[in-house]
Amino acid sequence: MKKISIVFFALFLLTALLCLGSCSGNKLGGDANAYSWELNTGSHTLTIEGKEPSGGPDLSPGPWNLAEVREIEHIVLKGKEARYFVPEEHLAQLPNLKTYCGSYNGASWTIDLEKGTLTLDADGVISNEMFPVVGEAWKHFADSVNRLVIGDGVTSIRQVVGVGKPADPRPVLRELGLDTVVLGKKLKSIEGLDTVAKESYEVNAKNQTFFTYDGAVYTKADNIIAARPSGKPSLTYHPDMPEQIAGMLGNFAWRLNFIDQTLTFEGEGAMPDPCNLVEQCIPYRDSIHRIVFGDKITTIKREQDERNILNLEADTCVLGKSMQHNMQLTRMAEKSYEVDPDNPYLSVYDGALYSKDYKKLVAFPAEKTSVEFHPKMKVIGQDSFINAQIPLVVVPWGVTIVEDNAFSQMGTYGAAVVLPDTLKLAGAHAAPTEEWATVYLYSDKNTVAKEAFPVGGQAYETLVKQMKENIGFTSVYDFYPGAR
Numbered sequence: 311m312k313k314i315s316i317v318f319f320a321l322f323l324l325t326a327l328l329c330l331g332s333c334s335g336n337k338l339g340g341d342a343n344a345y346s347w348e349l350n351t352g353s354h355t356l357t358i359e360g361k362e363p364s365g366g367p368d369l370s371p372g373p374w375n376l377a378e379v380r381e382i383e384h385i386v387l388k389g390k391e392a393r394y395f396v397p398e399e400h401l402a403q404l405p406n407l408k409t410y411c412g413s414y415n416g417a418s419w420t421i422d423l424e425k426g427t428l429t430l431d432a433d434g435v436i437s438n439e440m441f442p443v444v445g446e447a448w449k450h451f452a453d454s455v456n457r458l459v460i461g462d463g464v465t466s467i468r469q470v471v472g473v474g475k476p477a478d479p480r481p482v483l484r485e486l487g488l489d490t491v492v493l494g495k496k497l498k499s500i501e502g503l504d505t506v507a508k509e510s511y512e513v514n515a516k517n518q519t520f521f522t523y524d525g526a527v528y529t530k531a532d533n534i535i536a537a538r539p540s541g542k543p544s545l546t547y548h549p550d551m552p553e554q555i556a557g558m559l560g561n562f563a564w565r566l567n568f569i570d571q572t573l574t575f576e577g578e579g580a581m582p583d584p585c586n587l588v589e590q591c592i593p594y595r596d597s598i599h600r601i602v603f604g605d606k607i608t609t610i611k612r613e614q615d616e617r618n619i620l621n622l623e624a625d626t627c628v629l630g631k632s633m634q635h636n637m638q639l640t641r642m643a644e645k646s647y648e649v650d651p652d653n654p655y656l657s658v659y660d661g662a663l664y665s666k667d668y669k670k671l672v673a674f675p676a677e678k679t680s681v682e683f684h685p686k687m688k689v690i691g692q693d694s695f696i697n698a699q700i701p702l703v704v705v706p707w708g709v710t711i712v713e714d715n716a717f718s719q720m721g722t723y724g725a726a727v728v729l730p731d732t733l734k735l736a737g738a739h740a741a742p743t744e745e746w747a748t749v750y751l752y753s754d755k756n757t758v759a760k761e762a763f764p765v766g767g768q769a770y771e772t773l774v775k776q777m778k779e780n781i782g783f784t785s786v787y788d789f790y791p792g793a794r
Contacts, residue, residue: 338376342369345394349373354383354406360394374400387412387447395447412447414440418461419447423454428486431461431494438468438479438502442723445482452486458506462494462514468502478721480506481677481699484540493520493527500527500536504597508541523548535568535597559584562607571599573624578606583638598624601642605630605650610638623676629656635665635672640693644677659684674698676721690716692737697721702781704728707790712736712762719746726751726777728789729759736762742770749777753786 339348345360347369356373373379382404385396389412401407411420417432417440428448430436448455460467467479479502491507493500495514510525520527520536524546527537533550547569556565562577575581581603601624627643631650646661656672657664660682663673670689674681676697683706690705692713699721705712707730714737717727729752736758740746747770752759765771777783787793 338373338378340369340372342372345369347372349376349378349382351378351381354381355386356382356384357386357388358394358396359388374403379403381406383408385410389413395444398450401450410447410451412444414444417464419444421448421451421455423451425457426455427457427459428455428488429459429461430467431463433463435466436464436468441479441482442721445485448482448486455486456489457492458483458486458488458490459492460494460497460503462496464494465496466499466501467497468499478502478676478697480504481721493517504537505540507537507539509539510542511537511539537597566598568597571597572602573598573600574602574604575607576604580609580611581607582611584610600624600626600628602628603630603633606632608632609634609636625677629653629663635663637693639663640673641676641696643673643675645675646678647673647675674700689713692716693718695720698725700725702726702728704789705730707793708732710734714738715740717748717750720748723747724749724773724777726781726783728752728786729756729763730786730790730793731756733758739763742773747773749774751778751783751786756786 336351348357383406415437417436420429483506489509492512495516498519511527513520513522525539554567560582562581564575566573623642625645628648631652634655647658647663649656649658657666668684668686671694672691674695689711693715695717701722718740726749750763
């Protein structure tokens with residue numbers, strides 16, 4: 311009997327070992343083009359590690375030619391700053407994919423296709439720089455992900471970095487078409503998440519800053535609405551919510567109406583910079599969708615330097631009868647400007663701000679996705695396209711002047727600007743960087759553009775080549791028929 315028990319035990323042990331080996335699977339791997347990869351056939355997990363600044367990893371032949379590729383259920387992008395993603399043609403080979411995750415600058419992101427969620431987590435702040443970079447990895451799943459979860463370790467989504475308005479998470483997140491946004495227990499700022507949810511917001515019950523009512527987000531301190539769903543036609547407001555708050559900015563009065571989401575300024579003459587409203591209005595920044603300047607306001611003072619950054623912006627900026635052009639207005643409207651028809655200094659065409667005679671473009675709304683210039687335009691003004699999300703701008707034939715930094719720091723990395731031979735003067739423009747790079751395309755005849763618009767190194771040349779391929783560029787004159 312004892313011998314039989316020993317035999318059975320040995321058979322059991324052998325079976326367990328065989329099962330363990332079978333369950334653990336094989337580990338296949340390799341290196342290609344600065345990337346390494348490992349495919350665990352037991353856990354059906356593909357792990358990729360690389361340091362490329364952008365674009366998809368070229369692992370050819372790598373795992374994509376293996377029979378086991380169709381069994382992959384999980385993809386893990388490793389690296390402190392995983393600024394790469396798996397190209398769509400390879401994702402299309404993965405019918406059983408369940409999760410896809412990576413990290414960027416201390417923040418982690420996970421797409422769970424079974425739950426239809428995108429989860430973002432970090433120990434504190436998630437940098438605004440993450441969204442235009444890592445957002446490329448999420449686009450493929452726009453039809454599969456309908457819920458954004460902000461992890462319990464996140465305190466805020468957006469932070470100001472360097473000069474200029476920081477990258478806005480909202481355009482990237484809106485592109486996913488998210489029905490619901492869930493806020494974690496430590497989130498203290500709603501900035502960057504307003505109007506991201508189409509149907510409703512949810513808040514962790516332990517969150518000390520926010521709560522929800524009828525799908526909208528409110529502040530616990532004063533019952534003021536902080537974010538509302540973009541696709542909900544009407545809201546039932548919290549019964550204790552105040553209709554508006556108001557105050558003074560020097561001798562100028564301001565009021566913020568939470569029902570119509572409008573911030574209005576009234577006064578006479580040169581108004582102090584609204585930057586001074588940071589402590590009073592910024593907590594409700596995402597409830598401001600319209601900024602209105604009264605008819606007697608003439609300008610906004612520059613209290614720091616001529617490139618002072620406004621801390622307030624809205625979908626629409628409305629200028630009264632007396633407002634003159636000043637740089638403080640350049641970054642204020644995200645979708646459109648409006649100007650009183652009796653204003654002698656400024657006009658609006660197709661939502662953009664112009665001089666009264668339409669000869670100079672003053673400001674282009676940052677989130678406007680198309681451009682139609684006024685036929686009379688001859689000058690593109692300083693900083694006029696700063697933070698603009700539009701991927702291609704064709705400067706009309708006949709434009710003679712492009713002022714300082716007109717296209718520098720556009721919000722879309724690698725945005726292409728086509729410049730005509732009619733240029734006679736171009737101001738200084740910032741050199742391309744890893745975060746900010748505008749591609750300038752012009753003919754060999756355009757000596758003004760050659761001198762004014764900087765190029766820089768192999769990375770920039772690679773970006774130029776890529777953008778030419780993207781827009782089907784063969785010659786500047788493709789955009790100016792009969793203009794040679």
